[in-house]
Amino acid sequence: MNLVRNHVLISIDAGTIMAGARAVEKALVDEIGKQGLAGEIAVLETGSIGATGQGVVIVVYPEGLYYANVAPEDAHEIVEEHLLKGRPVKRLMMTEMPKQQVIRKGKTGLLKEQPRIVLKNSGVINPENIDEYIAAGGYEAIERAFTELKPAGVIKEVKDSGLVGRGGAAFTTGMKWDFASRAPGQPKYIICNADEGEPGTFKDRLILEGDPHKLIEGMMLAAYAFGGSKGFIYIRGEYALSIERLEKAIQQARDYGILGDNILESGFSFDLAVMKGAGAYVCGEETALIESLEGKRGHPRNKPPYPVTEGLWGKPTVVNNVETLANVPEIIRHGAAWYRGYGTEKCPGTKVYTIIGNVATPGLIEAEMGTTLRDIIYEYAGGIKAGKQFKGALVGGAAGAFLGPEMLDAQMDFVNLREYAAVLGSGAILVMDEHTDIVDMLQSVLHFFKHESCGHCVPCRLGTKELVEIIDQIADGKGKAGDIEKMVKISEVMRDTSFCPLGQSLNLPISSALKYFKDEVYGRVPAAV
């Protein structure tokens, strides 16, 4: 057998498939065959490489060289020039490399870049092959849990790591598991919330597409820790590729005896099912999600009782976000102390961000907690597109906050941002350049909320409608004196009286837009000046 001297990784995710990745893959394989290199060069599929909006992206190893916007007709040139003759095709080389490392804050030189945690395998392994996950250290954590830590040890390790939920609410994960482990009632359930609906957020999709086994292992560890026996992955119906890869991964794990009865002779039994959502933003709220899993309208429930005591079908249930669960295997493998080496004292670890809008390289990044907005935009995302000026950013999704230039140097983590009355939310960062109209942005956000308000409670149902009417008038140049004050007032009432976080959080984009861009917003209401 020939020794494979080059590996060509082609990124197969929803974005690159759309750009024609399958055709490029076929063209490369054909061309390699034609040039008689079939035994020497392997073409492998992998998940997202972390760059979006750059067409089909491939990486050639061992050089680690990235090509972007590759078309099937380029296959001949890449194979002949690069793979046969060793001359990289300059015109296709990516100018801005996606950052495959976590940039350590305050470190310099070699220490500056470190391997990623959550996205460790994304864009590196073939997500459809369990062996590659295992070769990359996969399912070692569950083994350590079975043989060394036992359930109590897993909970302790996760608690000590300081991991908090990455879905937005930032509740301590270890505490949640602890509550569920003490709650009476059987069976207990673990639900992975993959109903990613926050506009501008697609991190979970890329984690699922790039490394589905990591999520499975994270869910196993959670269930083992608090005594769960059955897991559900509640996923957006639109995420066709994620669903396909997850189902494949679950089947592979079953075939290997990693899911099922008496896993690895440990006495622990666990299985998983994928459940497709049907498109309702409010189902991101955990009790609404549980209602939906039970086959009902996704209305949020009264809390308490919390799901950890009375969740799915009235049984103790833990609901965790995809990214939260994807952190767990690495924590268990390397220990809490190692994990605390990343991030800030109050918020250890890393955060996966989707950075979009007017930046040079939009995409998926993983940065240490506490990294500043400035570093995220200028170090990771290549700065503002076309040399324009930074105007502001909408951080945390539609339910997030607008931040002005004075916030560029604020440390981004869940605790710190709260002090500035901002949120990290799901980790969506929409960057706006000098030409962006804040009123237009706010209008879009409010329309979104009006559409997604589930109608269960009055403040949110009527408030969102009122707000949309007012902002439409303002955007049309027909705003009246007192309109802005009325918007603030309505959103405050909604914050204080709405039933669930959907209505409660609308005050944030409104008050933050006024905090950082007051003159611009008031400038749009001539009567108010």
Place this chain on the structure above:
Amino acid sequence: MSEEKQCQCAEIQEEELYPRLEEVINQHRGKGEDLIMVLHKAQNLFGYLPRRAQEMVAEGLNVSLNEVYGVITFYNFFSTVPQGRNSVKICLGTACYVRGSQEVLDKAQKELGIKVGGTTEDRRYSLDVVRCIGACGLAPAMLVNEDVYGRVKSPHLVDILKKYE
């Protein structure tokens, strides 16, 4: 004349689908918690959820028709009116909106001669808006059936639509 014939065709086909729905329901009989899953499958069969299918699901899963209807109208994914052969969905999520998806939507409404939520007379296209399909890096984005299109400018729209019969 040919129009009428086509119409009958569609109805006959629909008629043939009910036994298949029955099979689906049989796998979930009496399990109200599987309602959304069954509705997904039913909509896959018919392209929408006709009244008779709703009644069958209600009876088979032992939930009231009222509850079935409540669930259908709550979730964006489900529809009670026949859909076109091709579903065109334009993203109005924040990222797409700032990159001009409203313009694309206006153009689509004009081209197809229908409003959001409508279906063209020849049942070729249905038009809808969605909020974020997770393709923000490629804003403005749209979906035709399962295919995602990024960086859509209104002049491209016609070319994209033409591809779908």
